[in-house]
Amino acid sequence: MPIFGLGLHLIAAIFFAVHAVRTGRQMYWLLILFSFPLLGSIVYFAAVFLPHSRLERQARLAGHALQKKLDPGREVREARAAFDLTPTAHNRMRLAAALLDSGQTAEAVAQYDACLQGPFAGDAEVIxxxxxxxxxxxxxxxxxALLAPLQERQPGYRPEETGLALGRAYASVGRQAEAGAQFAAVAQRxxxxxxxxxxxxxxxxNREEAVAxxxxxxxxxxxxxxxxxTLDLHRELFRRLDAAAGVR
Incomplete structure (x- = not known):
């Protein structure tokens, strides 16, 4: 029985090790996972795997939607206060994300540009x-210019979000074939x-009637x-679709 338990621990460690390699994580995670198979797997799950999972993303979106209704400016206020008090790279990243989420795009760009010049310039989340x-x-x-290299270097990092953002960017500049390829790949996967x-x-x-x-x-x-x-959560998305499809 102990051997069986050890086997499960190793299987979990191998699974998370594969995830770490595919998503471009630091190699110290491999040392942690195989030096402490059970504890290392628990730590990796909580610190890395769950925060970037689709389930966590859906929960985060739902939480943001509720917070926006109750207090739209709260996250920006708190993030700005934290950065003013302790102007670390982490707090700047938090402020940039809060500004973007609140629609203050110009200031969000400025904060992210500062992050791209700092110690986390190569961090996939910042990019x-x-x-x-x-x-x-x-x-x-x-x-x-940021998304294409990110997708090429780290194809396992938030592939759905990266693919959709890249597809939207391609569509915005008229590169419709590349945009369609991104959207189709993400939808299929x-x-x-x-x-x-x-x-x-x-x-x-683009008058692709069969696909539409x-x-x-x-x-x-x-x-x-x-x-x-769920319908309310996707209200804006469906509004855009109904307008494009001529639904009243």
Whole structure:
């Protein structure tokens, strides 16, 4: 029985080690995972795997949506206060993310640009955040310059978010074939509502009727089975889709 238990610990450690390598994590994680198979796996799950999982992202989006309704400026106020008190790279990243989430894109870009010059310049989270801020601020070419190398170097890092952001950036500069390829790849791999809506919007805009019809049918089926809360969470996404499809 102890041997069996040890085997499970090693299997978990190997699984997380593969994840660490594929997502470009620091190699010290491999030392931790194999030196302390059980404890190392628990730490890696809590510190790395869960915060970047799709489940955590959905929970984060739901939490942000609720907080925006109750107190729209709270996160920016708290992040700015923390940065003013202790101007560390971590607090600057927090402030940049809060500014982007609140729609203050120009200041978010400035804060992320400062992060890109600091010790976390090569950090995938900083690069993705900076690219999203630049895209939201109308700097699609600058976003592509960050996202394309990130996707190539670290294909396992938040592939759904990276692919969607890169697809939107390509579409913004008229590189429609590349945009469609990104949306199609993400929709096929993850099948999320966000990915399917982006693919449907691209197909409608580019007169890809077969793709548009297929995606609209899939999305329509999913919408009929969504709860009121889920529909409200995706309200803006569906508003864009209905407008593009001519639905009233």
């Amino acid at each position: 993705l955040g900076a690219a999203r801020a630049k895209l939201a601020d109308g700097q699609a070419e600058a976003a592509i 993850f099948g999320s509502i966000e990915a399917r809506v982006e693919l449907a919007l691209w197909a409608l805009a 019809r297929r995606e609209l049918e899939e999305i329509g089926h999913a919408r009929r089975h969504m709860t009121k809360y």
